[in-house]
Amino acid sequence: MRKKNQALVTLFNLKGAGRPRLAIEKRRSIPHRTRESFKKGTPVHVTIKLKKNIVFTLRNKTIFQKIAKAVQKARLKKLRIIHFTVQKDHLHLLLEATDKIALGKSLQSLGISLSKSLTHLLKRSGSVYKERYHVHILKSIREIKNAKLYILGNAVKHGVIKDKFDTFSSVIKEPKIAWQFDFEKYFSDLLHFLDYEKIISDLVDSPKFFLTKKGLG
Numbered sequence: 001m002r003k004k005n006q007a008l009v010t011l012f013n014l015k016g017a018g019r020p021r022l023a024i025e026k027r028r029s030i031p032h033r034t035r036e037s038f039k040k041g042t043p044v045h046v047t048i049k050l051k052k053n054i055v056f057t058l059r060n061k062t063i064f065q066k067i068a069k070a071v072q073k074a075r076l077k078k079l080r081i082i083h084f085t086v087q088k089d090h091l092h093l094l095l096e097a098t099d100k101i102a103l104g105k106s107l108q109s110l111g112i113s114l115s116k117s118l119t120h121l122l123k124r125s126g127s128v129y130k131e132r133y134h135v136h137i138l139k140s141i142r143e144i145k146n147a148k149l150y151i152l153g154n155a156v157k158h159g160v161i162k163d164k165f166d167t168f169s170s171v172i173k174e175p176k177i178a179w180q181f182d183f184e185k186y187f188s189d190l191l192h193f194l195d196y197e198k199i200i201s202d203l204v205d206s207p208k209f210f211l212t213k214k215g216l217g
Contacts, residue, residue: 085152
């Protein structure tokens, strides 16, 4: 029997599912090979990594608002975000896409808008991305469920928070998870909470296609 990957066992991933983390020196950039095609409405898990020297952390109010504006622009290109999390130097997105071309265009729009926002805010030039974004096509209900829990529990996985409500993710869209937390304790900054609620409502879509609905149900 395969042993659990202890590094991945969290509140959101009790079975320790997923691949073990590789040592940094062994990690490789995403190769520029042709992306796999998929059927209309297929959910995908996208990871966008930034260079580590770009900013100390993306998890602050100012940068989070910049990310939100970049996402809003990409939504005009039919980007459909079902869930997301913003971590120190990367983003995880659970998306619905009509096809590979539409996904590429919407993510290109997001990438350009986010890059412009960050370079302007941080007064720097050049690429902000570590590598090409990674796409994992979710082909089953189980994969969708695992991706959702992985994304919403990513801050726990990275040790950023223990049992706090993560306002840099879309966890509030999952009531069964969200209401486990003590709102009075973690939302002492009421203004931040109200800003957060509005940002999430402007960024996150409800599942539209059958497979995603089943996976998130």
